[in-house]
Amino acid sequence: MSTTSDTAPSGWGYAGFRCGRCGAEHTATTEDEYHTAVDVHGDAHAVWDGLNSIERSGLISILRTILSAPDLGVELLALADRQHLAGGDSR
Numbered sequence: 001m002s003t004t005s006d007t008a009p010s011g012w013g014y015a016g017f018r019c020g021r022c023g024a025e026h027t028a029t030t031e032d033e034y035h036t037a038v039d040v041h042g043d044a045h046a047v048w049d050g051l052n053s054i055e056r057s058g059l060i061s062i063l064r065t066i067l068s069a070p071d072l073g074v075e076l077l078a079l080a081d082r083q084h085l086a087g088g089d090s091r
Contacts, residue, residue: 021045 015034017026019041026041028034051059066073 017041019045 012029012031014027014029015031017028017034017038018024022045024041026034026037028037048056066076
């Protein structure tokens with residue numbers, strides 16, 4: 001009895017996604033990557049749409065700082081968790 005499968009591998013090579021709202025383009029090499037890209041992009045629009053211009057500017061400034069120094073982001077989250085557990089102000 002053969003243990004190999006006679007079925008061909010999935011025909012998935014890559015798929016592209018282009019947002020109709022902002023024109024962003026994403027290419028995925030798996031179906032899971034494609035769904036993740038579409039979902040995350042939709043979530044980003046939902047967050048962005050919920051912010052006013054001042055909040056958007058502040059968020060972008062914070063993200064640029066944290067994403068350029070990932071260790072800083074980890075430490076800030078740890079600090080916030082410690083303060084929260086101690087009953088302190090998490091701001």
